[in-house]
Amino acid sequence: MENKLALSQERIDRARELAKRIVSPVQDFIVEHTTVTVERATLRLAGADGADVDGVPVPNLVVDQLKGKLENGAITYYVNALLKTGETVEGLNRKIAEGFRIGELPLGDKAAIDRKAKELVLAFAERVKRNRAHREAKLEQFKGRNCSPLLYVIVATGNIYEDVKQAQAAAGQGADVVAVIRTTAQSLLDYVPYGATTEGFGGTYATQENFRIMRAALDEVIEKEQRYVYLTNYASGLCMPEIAAMGALERLDMMLNDSMYGILFRDINMYRTFVDQKFSRMINAFAGVIINTGEDNYLTTSDAVEKAHTVLASQFLNERFALEAGLPPKQMGLGHAFEMNPTIENGFLLEVAQAQMAREIFPDAPLKYMPPTKFMTGDIFKGQVQDALFNFVSKFTNQGIHLLGMLTEAIHTPFMMDRSIALENAKYVFNNIQDLSGEIEFKKDGIIVKRAHQVLEEAVTFLETIERTGLMEAMEQGEFAEIKRPRDMGKGLDGLVKKGPEYYNPFEAYLINELGLKA
Amino acid sequence: MENKLALSQERIDRARELAKRIVSPVQDFIVEHTTVTVERATLRLAGADGADVDGVPVPNLVVDQLKGKLENGAITYYVNALLKTGETVEGLNRKIAEGFRIGELPLGDKAAIDRKAKELVLAFAERVKRNRAHREAKLEQFKGRNCSPLLYVIVATGNIYEDVKQAQAAAGQGADVVAVIRTTAQSLLDYVPYGATTEGFGGTYATQENFRIMRAALDEVIEKEQRYVYLTNYASGLCMPEIAAMGALERLDMMLNDSMYGILFRDINMYRTFVDQKFSRMINAFAGVIINTGEDNYLTTSDAVEKAHTVLASQFLNERFALEAGLPPKQMGLGHAFEMNPTIENGFLLEVAQAQMAREIFPDAPLKYMPPTKFMTGDIFKGQVQDALFNFVSKFTNQGIHLLGMLTEAIHTPFMMDRSIALENAKYVFNNIQDLSGEIEFKKDGIIVKRAHQVLEEAVTFLETIERTGLMEAMEQGEFAEIKRPRDMGKGLDGLVKKGPEYYNPFEAYLINELGLKA
């Protein structure tokens, strides 16, 4: 990895060490707990699917039936029901959707349950491994055809069938990654809707069927364009592990999956989020899914110059949480953003400093770089230029995943033409400065180099404070994104469950083993 | 001056030496000749002005009356007429416009003529010196208020009164330089129209009255904005010296004034052009007017990568011609342009190389950098990005005079809003990368450095060929801009006059003396 900033390895190591110490007590909490959505995710991995007439998903029906028993793990009861009824998974799902209550069945032989459960684990593992192998084969087959950084666009019509048109058009125009934005506030639903959907606000429901439809649509384009097209969706929220599970099953390639985003930006309870993120990330790790973290969000509420160090600190934490969940660096799309006030003199230099710094500190991570959003205005012509400079910095500092800025950012979710304009902008800039990064050296002690050193130093200091305070306390005090989140408030706390002594989850065990984690 | 490219001073000196040798025989030709427009310019400096009922300007009426006598210098007859009629300059002009023929008056006492002529020279010199002092005082008063590079916009409505609105609006929005583009093909008129005009195609007639109107309008804005606003017009063409004369009298600040543009791009006879450019540049030199040369035009017909060296070679020639006319480097706005095909990989690097090279080779010249024009399309959104990269390169390489690119370049002459969009684009980029130039070093032996060396080398080789061939022969053979111009073809040849042994021009003599040139 090129080194232009001469950052001190000692300070970087120090930050990593601090992150480890900060995360450690949280991990202790995590391993002792499960949540309703962890249990539902486990059920989904086993095959639980479908919904009742009111649209309540089967995994929710099951978990609702198991009030008080969840501390043992929901999978025990689901597998027990399979054995007891002699049904197939599909048959059982149907029965449950029709009202069959599995919580009331007497528990059968533990060993038999374990045997049957392991069968399901194997089936799941095979399916996900097949997905992973398919992705890797296609990436190999179409090597060198993607842009670097990857061009990432969103579709957000609310209607999966309109989304398909937009996604295919974008992929045809050169997009490497298509993210289907979720409908406003889906992250606050404590269930995952079922089936294909056509009604959403500012985004489309994340459902397994929608995943499937979009995957098939993009697979078509892949063959036509002879280029792999990554499919992305959003996990973070009250159903983080379930969406990760669905993504693993339907061969999504990336997943928004932050360890703290839900707490800060969605007011989800922190205990809940910490537990959920771990299981969801284990699934993503196993499925070869790249996670994207949400540090960019800090800068939508705080100032990008003043608070640059909180972004870096959060990257260290997200990295640590990810490692604890078995994610290798190459699957860590750590987030940051080009959110500086465009009126700042030398703003470009500061952006270059921060982006290059992230690049050098996390050399193996496919950094996710977010475009200007906060300072975009209705002046679409100015917006084009802001996006052009963003494209420039991203290419120049070798980012990994490049979220395309839209000239209409301040106006509406992207029109089909907006996306095309954005792709043209980025492709032109990238090609025009193709090898610039390798051409340029920074003046020692210049503005850029100094800025990077300063941000790293501030991040270390910040992490030291957090370490002293404790992560949860720090979040209570509003250290991140200037938002205070009391630990026993926020959505979804009632879905937190302390694992009982009998807690059983062979899927979790399998993942722990596969990922080489300590139990 | 910063030196990032490590160009060989020896090669630069060699190029300068070659340019000197190439220009030398042309100078010999020049000093032996005058032209109708040199004579008319001289008359204008003396005060000849006005037009007859058909709109034929007084200087033309005079020169037309002097067919066969021009070899003595028209001023002799004009001053003779003043003495003979006892008229004031204004009175004589009126008489001439009414049909009075001065060529037929018998010539009076030479000494008396010389005395009277010297009075007129002094009046002219005083006026121009006052203009110059005024400009310098205002620049001093409003020091630091202009952008660097200077933001240069054009107005081109065809109607001087509409132009005024547009110019004032642009200056209010931050433009440092306003150029009034001339109407299509004015450069082919062998006279300068008279009075305020409201009808032009793709530009407004350059007339002395239009100059005055626009100067007054901009002077208003200068006081309001507390920022000097440079006024520019176009000299090159069949009336190059006359327009220079008008500009000097009306305090224009810049003048398009190339030594070869008319030959190549307007098919004006080369003898005529060489003689005209010398006198016009002497006037500009004396008036403190910055000349802009037209190397950018080469790249509108030839390829910007293949023919980069012809731009550099032409800059050396324009520099030499300018020095011969007494212009100091700080008044040499040598031209070049961002005209690379936007689909070229690493095009940006090549542009940076060429712009930085020009900067280092001509450290004291306020280089004039032209925006993308040839590769602009109707896609105004793409155009915004091309212009953004152009703005970037210009600021990054410290150009002097920055012609704003218009997103509608391929569509129409600028709308008022187009200019504003362009100014916003440039101001944002300039401010955002304010100190970038000082931050960055180029890798030795990188693409950028190698490219600059290569272009310099090619320019030297090219100049060597020209030196061997002779400049006029080379132009006949199409060495410049791939355009062949036989020496005895082209417009305006019939206006070339060999000076007689009695040739008299005290204005020329005064300028030669003031500028420290050898007669």
Next chain:
Amino acid sequence: MIVRPYGDTLDDGAVQLSFTLPVPDGPRGREAARLFVEKLGFKHAEVVHSHALSEGFSFYVAYGKTEIGIDFDTVHVEEAVGEKVYGMYEACDVIKEKLGRKVVVVGACTGFDAHTVGIDAIMNMKGYNHHYGLERYHEIEAYNLGAQVPNEKLIEFAEKVKADAILISQIVTQKDVHIQNMTEFIELLQAKGLREKFIVCAGGTRIGNKLAVELGYDAGFGKGTYADHVATYIIDRLIERKTAR
């Protein structure tokens, strides 16, 4: 005075347009685009650029010249606040002097909307662009309930603290979700017979006074609003009401 768009000459009527058509790119698409622009009332329409977005969609940039104009004399806008805007200290002085009691303001980002930056800009201590927020006003008691607050809860809270004014922020406007949500809020207030009890203001990037008033609000505030504007509006209305009684 009739005003028309201006390109580079008075009344030339020049306008730039861009749009997508659900047809393939090509001469027929370009002609359809040109005809479409003409149909909008442009005498002279030129498609200056087109490119394919996919097999069935294409993008067009066009310039047109129209004779359509607007009689500027008949254009009236009723902004919530006029020329006179109180600064923070002035506002507090006026409250003390004319109302003689603290003013209570409750604000929230309602429905599913989680864009708090706007309402925070109005209410938080820190304020926005060097304009302090309502929380910093001595004479104002300001409660900012934050994001995604259900209409029902907001009304409850406002009753509880005896609010003088309720501030609603709506940023997401896709499929007119803001209109639904804002309408629901007013209907709820009316159903409870509380409409007259509060001054009700709405705000957000795409919200103007006109829209808000149409939806039954007292006033609406768009882009570029500061706490000063809202405070001025509320104070003046309260003074009016007091005088009227």
Next chain:
Amino acid sequence: MIVRPYGDTLDDGAVQLSFTLPVPDGPRGREAARLFVEKLGFKHAEVVHSHALSEGFSFYVAYGKTEIGIDFDTVHVEEAVGEKVYGMYEACDVIKEKLGRKVVVVGACTGFDAHTVGIDAIMNMKGYNHHYGLERYHEIEAYNLGAQVPNEKLIEFAEKVKADAILISQIVTQKDVHIQNMTEFIELLQAKGLREKFIVCAGGTRIGNKLAVELGYDAGFGKGTYADHVATYIIDRLIERKTAR
């Protein structure tokens, strides 16, 4: 099939506009801009940006949604050349075979227009974008007279060399100067009784077949034309004429 602009949903009718109004920036200006967009037939119009250009002028960006559409089935364009375009070698073969003599073509950039790059692209050896120009065609005798050629001179020259076709390039279109100049050319030809003697083609960035035919030309060629297109057109017409006789 009626087609409407497409933003992100079929028939949403979404269009982007930008323009200047000769009024000061501010709420009244924005409202005037909005009303103007509505008057163009937009049901829903939103001014998303404005800024001052000077004291009396202001700039607006707007988005609108319209129900206005175009019946795509009725959109017809008559291009000069159809699907079938000869390559250089093919063109020469066809000339040899079907006409049995060299074809003479004269071209120029007429009037005051000095934009030769376009006509050069069509005529010069080198050609354009990897398409050779007419000068390189063995079976074509091509004369490129260059820039700013008076109409009179061009006709004289064409007569002198017994041209089959005359090519005119017009790039500057400000104040419709190209229309004046193109019309003058045709009138001159007619006055001399020579109109039928030549195939007359016009070309240029803003020139289409439609416009050229309206002005009395045989064909017109716009952006993206190559020598191949013009050659094909000329050859096919000459063959037609030969067969007709």
